[in-house]
Amino acid sequence: MSRTIRIKDVAEHAGVSVTTVSHVLNDVPGKRINAETRARVKASAAALGYVPNRVARSLRTRRSQVLALISDEIATTPFAGLMILGAQEAASKRGWLLMLVNTGLDPAYEAREIQALLQRQVDGFLYATMYHREVELPDELAGLPVILLDAVSRDPSIPSVVPDEVGGGRTAVEVLLASGHRRIAFLNNRDDIPASRGRLEGYRAALEAAGVGYHQSLVTYDASDSAGGYRAAAAVLDGTARPTALFCFNDRMALGAYQAAAERGLRIPHDLSVVGFDNQEIIADGLRPGLTTVALPHYEMGAWAVDTLIGSIDDNPQNDDRAQVVLPCPLVTRASVTAPGQTPG
Amino acid sequence: MSRTIRIKDVAEHAGVSVTTVSHVLNDVPGKRINAETRARVKASAAALGYVPNRVARSLRTRRSQVLALISDEIATTPFAGLMILGAQEAASKRGWLLMLVNTGLDPAYEAREIQALLQRQVDGFLYATMYHREVELPDELAGLPVILLDAVSRDPSIPSVVPDEVGGGRTAVEVLLASGHRRIAFLNNRDDIPASRGRLEGYRAALEAAGVGYHQSLVTYDASDSAGGYRAAAAVLDGTARPTALFCFNDRMALGAYQAAAERGLRIPHDLSVVGFDNQEIIADGLRPGLTTVALPHYEMGAWAVDTLIGSIDDNPQNDDRAQVVLPCPLVTRASVTAPGQTPG
Numbered sequence: 007m008s009r010t011i012r013i014k015d016v017a018e019h020a021g022v023s024v025t026t027v028s029h030v031l032n033d034v035p036g037k038r039i040n041a042e043t044r045a046r047v048k049a050s051a052a053a054l055g056y057v058p059n060r061v062a063r064s065l066r067t068r069r070s071q072v073l074a075l076i077s078d079e080i081a082t083t084p085f086a087g088l089m090i091l092g093a094q095e096a097a098s099k100r101g102w103l104l105m106l107v108n109t110g111l112d113p114a115y116e117a118r119e120i121q122a123l124l125q126r127q128v129d130g131f132l133y134a135t136m137y138h139r140e141v142e143l144p145d146e147l148a149g150l151p152v153i154l155l156d157a158v159s160r161d162p163s164i165p166s167v168v169p170d171e172v173g174g175g176r177t178a179v180e181v182l183l184a185s186g187h188r189r190i191a192f193l194n195n196r197d198d199i200p201a202s203r204g205r206l207e208g209y210r211a212a213l214e215a216a217g218v219g220y221h222q223s224l225v226t227y228d229a230s231d232s233a234g235g236y237r238a239a240a241a242v243l244d245g246t247a248r249p250t251a252l253f254c255f256n257d258r259m260a261l262g263a264y265q266a267a268a269e270r271g272l273r274i275p276h277d278l279s280v281v282g283f284d285n286q287e288i289i290a291d292g293l294r295p296g297l298t299t300v301a302l303p304h305y306e307m308g309a310w311a312v313d314t315l316i317g318s319i320d321d322n323p324q325n326d327d328r329a330q331v332v333l334p335c336p337l338v339t340r341a342s343v344t345a346p347g348q349t350p351g
Numbered sequence: 352m353s354r355t356i357r358i359k360d361v362a363e364h365a366g367v368s369v370t371t372v373s374h375v376l377n378d379v380p381g382k383r384i385n386a387e388t389r390a391r392v393k394a395s396a397a398a399l400g401y402v403p404n405r406v407a408r409s410l411r412t413r414r415s416q417v418l419a420l421i422s423d424e425i426a427t428t429p430f431a432g433l434m435i436l437g438a439q440e441a442a443s444k445r446g447w448l449l450m451l452v453n454t455g456l457d458p459a460y461e462a463r464e465i466q467a468l469l470q471r472q473v474d475g476f477l478y479a480t481m482y483h484r485e486v487e488l489p490d491e492l493a494g495l496p497v498i499l500l501d502a503v504s505r506d507p508s509i510p511s512v513v514p515d516e517v518g519g520g521r522t523a524v525e526v527l528l529a530s531g532h533r534r535i536a537f538l539n540n541r542d543d544i545p546a547s548r549g550r551l552e553g554y555r556a557a558l559e560a561a562g563v564g565y566h567q568s569l570v571t572y573d574a575s576d577s578a579g580g581y582r583a584a585a586a587v588l589d590g591t592a593r594p595t596a597l598f599c600f601n602d603r604m605a606l607g608a609y610q611a612a613a614e615r616g617l618r619i620p621h622d623l624s625v626v627g628f629d630n631q632e633i634i635a636d637g638l639r640p641g642l643t644t645v646a647l648p649h650y651e652m653g654a655w656a657v658d659t660l661i662g663s664i665d666d667n668p669q670n671d672d673r674a675q676v677v678l679p680c681p682l683v684t685r686a687s688v689t690a691p692g693q694t695p696g
Contacts, residue, residue, distance in 0.1 A: 070471070072450075072471070075451075086431070086432040087431045087432060090435075090451065091453055094451055094452065094453050095453065095455075098452070098453075098460075098464065101467065103450050103452070103467060103468065103471065104450065104451050104452075105417075105448050105449065105450050105451070106420075106435065106439055106449050106450070106451045107439065107443070107448070107449075108436055108439050108440065108443075110440075115443075119443065122446065122448060123448065126415070126417070126448065231636070231637065232636065232637035232638070232639075236639065258633060258637055261637045262637070262639075265639050268613060286633065288603060288631065288633060288634065289633065289634075289637070291576070291577065292576065292577035292603060292606045292607070292634070293577070294577075294581065294607075294610050
């Protein structure tokens with residue numbers, strides 16, 4: 007990839023000194039170079055196809071304008087794309103680039119990859135998990151510019167961004183309450199993770215705020231996939247006090263719940279309203295009727311983390327604007343919620 | 352991110368010259384340094400936490416061991432993760448890193464991002480599309496080490512890797528033929544893209560090889576989503592010669608076909624066998640019964656592209672081992688296919 011056009015070729019073409027070319031093309035602050043000269047240098051560089059060597063520049067400045075996104079299991083969730091896209095577009099807007107490393111949850115491998123990134127003078131790190139969970143920062147990243155992405159540490163001094171699970175749970179239940187539902191079941195994930203705890207807290211808070219009692223019998227726990235949702239929905243729909251609405255931990259469980267409802271001759275939304283979580287469009291748009299659900303702010307979290315990280319690197323690497331941030335989970339309305347009808351039995 | 356440990360600290364600690372440290376840590380070929388000295392230098396480097404400056408090295412060698420994956424729309428398909436993962440893991444196995452750039456189908460933006468990558472001495476490029484399509488290589492990449500990923504050029508000198516759509520279509524239909532089906536409908540994507548053309552060709556080839564006639568009335572075209580699959584399935588299931596099996600262009604269309612079948616009281620697989628394409632697990636595993644489908648080799652394509660690209664860079668940038676490659680699409684058997692039963696009317 008060697009290019010034969012060098013800075014002195016640009017200088018000769020533009021009729022200025024090499025130093026002037028360097029100042030113009032590197033946007034060196036505090037140098038007074040008139041607009042006409044700037045334009046001529048840029049035109050010469052473009053005409054000759056000159057590519058400034060950023061590697062030489064980063065050796066001088068010790069700044070590469072490259073961030074690394076280190077993630078555990080990028081491939082296991084369809085969300086990965088949006089989080090990476092948010093990070094990548096935010097970096098690009100500021101002229102930064104993003105390196106991507108996937109560690110497969112292997113600490114030794116992770117340590118080697120972090121060394122490889124440090125050798126290339128990466129300026130900062132996003133340490134991402136592919137679902138909201140609690141993590142310990144790897145030792146190799148201690149003291150470096152880092153933000154946890156969709157992950158949170160017990161150490162409050164480590165900045166992070168995660169979804170507002172409690173608020174999202176409230177939102178889901180509030181839309182059902184607003185339609186007149188009172189017997190609302192929650193098909194929760196049986197794994198003890200921030201999402202299952204937070205969404206349950208939001209479910210309870212919304213019920214209590216509306217003066218509707220919380221009944222443990224309306225909360226079931228199962229695997230967070232379609233089969234788990236099918237089983238959990240079957241359990242509450244075949245129980246003694248059939249709910250008029252289901253809040254499902256995620257859209258995959260809602261997919262199973264739709265199947266359980268269909269087998270019982272229950273039409274959605276007339277006989278049963280359903281709200282999901284995640285806004286996985288392949289499911290939420292694919293179901294009939296479309297699934298009203300709560301969106302995870304993956305794009306926004308990726309963008310926020312990059313903006314904040316670059317800001318802290320540019321302003322002052324030592325500054326202590328560190329925080330654990332939550333971003334809101336907005337409602338996405340489709341067609342799976344209506345007022346409760348005459349429920350059988 | 353400045354580190355205070357320098358190469359001369361390692362040299363002092365190990366009791367050798369700076370040159371020896373450099374030769375050991377950079378694996379300079381042709382230098383005879385005995386194993387004991389090598390081990391001592393590496394131990395000293397590890398003890399002091401010395402990180403060799405790869406930026407300085409790449410300035411000297413003009414080789415960064417970084418590849419860029421440039422893609423059009425990473426976020427719009429759940430496949431992106433597996434293709435990126437395949438590329439990233441293949442790079443990592445060889446000690447290379449992967450930069451990620453998303454162009455959002457904007458040529459001006461793409462040109463700027465490619466410039467930014469060239470400035471950082473990226474050694475090679477993967478130019479990826481998020482579904483198999485025909486592309487023109489951007490001018491900025493002409494003459495550079497590049498492989499098209501899930502994309503193909505009309506120019507056969509530009510190397511590429513795409514799925515074997517024809518073979519995948521054959522595979523899908525062959526599993527239905529082997530179960531005894533003869534009236535097999537194909538719910539195709541109405542977009543004229545390599546996947547719709549190739550899978551149709553495979554459908555026809557499998558029927559002809561089995562001595563089963565091709566009937567245009569059994570092929571319908573609609574949008575490649577759940578709603579399109581629902582409409583297309585309704586059309587063929589309500590037609591005069593109801594098929595006993597459906598081959599769906601993709602799993603999303605199969606999701607809609609399941610809904611159309613359920614509304615007509617048709618049980619899958621007893622009354623209707625269904626085969627999908629893509630192996631989108633969130634659907635294929637989420638449906639009841641699980642969907643037998645054909646997998647796209649996204650992980651394998653990503654890995655193949657990186658292995659081939661690094662090979663061509665390492666061996667000889669000028670070598671002409673250029674090819675347009677297709678990788679097979681394997682069958683993933685679940686529970687949506689059985690022998691045809693007594694079909695109504």
